[in-house]
Amino acid sequence: MTKTNKLLLVSTCLILAFGIARHQSRRLQLLVSYGTKPDKREWRGRLNLVFAGNSKVERGVSPAAVVSVLGPARAGNFAYSACGFGSNYLAEISRLLDMNQQEKIIVLGISVSTLSERNANLDNEFLRMYRNPYQVELLESRLPRVYDFLKPMDWGVFGYLLKPSKKYTSFEIRHADGWEASWRIPELRIQVQKPRERVGYARVSDKVIQKLLQQVNMWTSQGVEVFGFDAPPQTMERVGSKSYGFDPDGFIQDFQKAGAVWLKFEDSKYHSYDGGAHLRNDAALIFSTDLGRSIKDKKLERSDSGK
């Protein structure tokens, strides 16, 4: 056998051996994933209840739990990690709705970072999928086992191997409706940095806000009910708002002027992880139920007031 073939063979064997070893050992894996990530583009024209936002919504909102309170609906969690409300994302949300349905609802998880130029238009999971659909779709959705097998490792594993006595529980369960139930111990290093540093990039963009408000206006004029909420946990986002002079109350007023409804939640009710960045799986279920109840109440209020 030639040296070239030998190297190819040895490398392939090593990849397989390492991949198998990793899946056998939780210590080498850190984050254990269950289930298949849905190809959310397949939802086009099929939903009448859409949840959108960043990873706080992706991990914090279970459409099934919302529907259990709100009543029957074809619901999907269309949130993506690090996603902001850029024009491509807003356009894709519009495409998801089945406009023939009488009741159409869009629920937006709006936080400071979703209004930043960077998260909206430069770098997020949605844009990665949008710009490179073949690769992402093929591996993540069509060949989930291959994707999981070849998934890059968390570098935290190395630090972790040195401290084998440390406790860990890290998992994500991918639901077909887009919700990623998850919990992670130890927390991601980047997430446990001081909130001031973490939200340093979250400089809100007036352009992104204007675009979002225009789109909300358009949706409501087409008969779509639009709800917005500041997805819990909100600690770091509040710091971000203060640092860059963002006025959340002013934004909420403009949002409501565009015809949408703002929902408020008590942050301290829900357990979070990653230094207050994401809701734990159990807290996400409680929050989703609250979210469903809140939407229902607002709808009743609206119908009572004759709107």
Next chain:
Amino acid sequence: MLFNSLPFLIFAAIFFLLWPCFRKSLHARWGFLSLASLLFYAWWDWRFIFLLIGSGLVAFYIGRAMAKMPGRRKSLLLLALILHLGLLLLFKYADFFTENVRVFLSALGVSWQPNRLALPLPLGISFITFECLSYVIDIYRGKLVPTSRFLHFFSFLSLFPHLIAGPIIRPADLLPQLEKTGLATEEQKWRGLRLMILGFFKKMVLADNLAPLVNAAFQGDTPDGGMLFWWLVTTSPAFQIYFDFSGYTDIARGLANWMGFEFPLNFDQPYRAKTFRDFWGRWHISLSTWFRDYVYIPLGGSKRGTVAGIFALWITFLLSGAWHGAGWTFILWGALHAFYLTVERATSWQKHLLKIPAGGFLVTLLMIVQIWVAWVIFRAENLDQAGHIIARLFDFRSPFTRITEAPNFRAITIIFSIVFWEVARALHRRKWINWGRRRREQIEFALLAVMVVAAIYLRGAGGAFIYFQF
């Protein structure tokens, strides 16, 4: 199509499976290469294959016309320059130019609001333009006989390993190789595989894992830190750009080897250079030599006296800066290197320093400081940001602020690994450790296998190669 993507792996597997079928017929070989390269290019945006074919047709027919009508060579060359550079100017510099004219006029009190063309930048247009110009200029100079077959020329121009981000291959180097049939030798395959593994490792493990720190630093994510903090941060783009681009070149050279071709060396350990002249002989060699042969020497080079030589040098580096991107940061980066070279020519400061104890170390350190500062300008979003970061780099008031809070564990691990690697190499060169040939081959084999596994499991978030934008 990105080298570090699943579609490319499938594309390459099919290509190399079919390639042996075309070992006998030259026309079939060229046709297959051209077709595969067009598919590779069209994967990004199929509309621009017409631009690629159009550029190729212009260069090919002007080259042939020069051979048929030697008396009109000059006007034909002028036509080729206008068409090729015109296309490059239109796609790459039109908005930059009009915007600067607008700013200039508004400073004079004249209000002018031009419409932005906002044309998409065709992938690799700068590289394609330079390949075409090489072909035409070499024919004009009588250094190259034009090929009479378009497929032969087009397979040279579009050959997918070098199509998008180089290395810039001279027609005199590649056209003769394309006229040979046969397959890669076993030795070429081994070298090719080694280069590809090294290239993927550099790109996917080193460059892509440094990227988050670099992106964070230059997008304003990183908190204000002290001098040492910023030196650590700015070390990352220096290595990221190097690993990204030299990784791409290694993969391109490896792919060429697997086809049975040879591409020239494009990077030769540039950060070990002791002079700036040496640095430019080691960094992006194919571009540096292109500018030397087609801009610097025609402007007189160093043969027409010191002042004329420095003038030619500045023009060459300003153009080289502008070639990298339509922005003042790139032009300033070119100007800074021209300045470094001018000072070097005038003072030969490295020679003097090398005479004192620890002079070698001092020269390396000063070279690195200057090159790093230039990279800050190259990578910065705008001149203000570049100025802010450079001011931090030389702010001695609080050197240690936040040094322990450097934001990326991966990046720091990589930077220290590189330093460790360099020290180990230096020790090895001094023959303190004397490995036998067989032992060295075994170690190399094991290292390459580990690199493959690392490229899969320790890869960073995949992104396009930095030089694609040029």
